[in-house]
C-alpha cells in the first residue's frame with residue numbers, strides 16, 4: 001500500500017481514499033455500494049450521488065454531497081454511471097483495454113470511484129489538455145455552467161480519441177446543442 005496519495009486538481013475524493021464509513025441497514029445487515037452518479041447541483045457544484053443497498057432486505061439509500069463528503073461511503077471500486085456510459089461507447093475491443101487501464105490507474109492513486117475525469121486521465125496519462133484559445137473561450141462561458149461545459153468538452157475529446165480540446169471541437173459541441181434546441185421548437 002502506498003502511504004502517500006498523489007494529488008491532481010481534477011481528481012476527487014483523494015483525501016478520503018483511505019477512509020470508509022460503513023452503512024448499516026435497519027434490518028441489521030451491512031449495506032454495500034450499488035452505484036455512483038456524477039451530477040451538477042442547483043448552484044453548479046459538482047456532486048456525487050452514492051447509492052447503497054442491503055442485499056438481504058433490498059432496501060436502498062442514497063447520499064448526495066461533494067466527492068470529499070461522499071467518497072468514504074463507497075466500499076469498493078465503482079464506475080460512475082457517466083464514466084461507464086463513456087466506456088460503453090468505445091468499440092468493444094478497446095473497452096476491455098481501457099477498463100483495465102483505468103482501474104489500474106485508479107488503484108495507483110488510491111481512488112475508489114472511477115469518474116469521467118479518472119477515465120480521461122488514465123487515457124491521456126494526465127488531464128485532457130486544452131488549447132489556449134479554447135481555454136480562453138471557456139472563460140467566457142457563464143460560471144454556473146462552465147464546469148458542465150468543461151466536462152462535456154473533455155468527454156467529446158475522449159470519445160474522439162483526441163488528446164486536447166480545441167476551438168473547432170467547441171464549435172461542434174455548440175452546434176450539437178443548438179440543433180437540439182431547434183428541434184424542440
Ligand SMILES: [Zn+2]
Pocket residue numbers: 025026027028029054055056057058059
Ligand atoms: Zn436490510
